[in-house]
Amino acid sequence: MSLEQLVHELHSLSRVDKLRVVQLLVNDLAADEAAGVLTQAQYEVWSPADSGDAARVLLQMLEEDRGPRE
Amino acid sequence: MSDALYFPYVNVSNSLGEITPRPILPITLIHQSQSLDTLGLLDSGADVNVLPFQLGLQLGLVWEAQRHQFQLSGNLANFEARGVILSATVGSFIPVRLAFAWTRATSVSPIFGQVNFFMEYDVCFSRSQLKFEIRTKS
Numbered sequence: 001m002s003l004e005q006l007v008h009e010l011h012s013l014s015r016v017d018k019l020r021v022v023q024l025l026v027n028d029l030a031a032d033e034a035a036g037v038l039t040q041a042q043y044e045v046w047s048p049a050d051s052g053d054a055a056r057v058l059l060q061m062l063e064e065d066r067g068p069r070e
Numbered sequence: 071m072s073d074a075l076y077f078p079y080v081n082v083s084n085s086l087g088e089i090t091p092r093p094i095l096p097i098t099l100i101h102q103s104q105s106l107d108t109l110g111l112l113d114s115g116a117d118v119n120v121l122p123f124q125l126g127l128q129l130g131l132v133w134e135a136q137r138h139q140f141q142l143s144g145n146l147a148n149f150e151a152r153g154v155i156l157s158a159t160v161g162s163f164i165p166v167r168l169a170f171a172w173t174r175a176t177s178v179s180p181i182f183g184q185v186n187f188f189m190e191y192d193v194c195f196s197r198s199q200l201k202f203e204i205r206t207k208s
Contacts, residue, residue: 022076026078026199030078030199033091046120046144046146047115047116047144047183048116048117048144048183049115049117050144051117051118051140051142052117055117057138057153059186061169062167062186
């Protein structure tokens, strides 16, 4: 069955069955991730947890920049 | 309430080489005609979003042209930071404006913090199930 056919079939499912499919796929992805399948990339966490002044500047920038972009 | 998008936690490594699952989000950042697919950490403890220096350059940002300067905290306090506003798209959600602290630091990954990622999106972390879900704000 092609992906297109599968998607067509999925759309015809009941709401309950759609939720079951979503849960199944999430569980599969989580299991893959736990096994290190998705990525072996390394990230350092440098959290700016006490940057209130920077936050105020960014909020002011957003206020000044109101309107559609890109 | 909008539909949710679901993402798995991703194993990441700290400076000690310890591996732990973290909520890493795939996102598309856009500046004028440049767009960039990248990954970033959802950090509800961070006051601001953080954009690494190299990613800003790849998006065509010019450091000298950014007039809003400020100091970040923690490890990032050692690097200059300037404010920039980008468009960002998560999955099938409509684009939003995200303000970033663009840091001269190069060894940091993108961070999504309270200003203003968590003002645009509602996030539910399910660490025990190694997944998280995101909705656009109500």
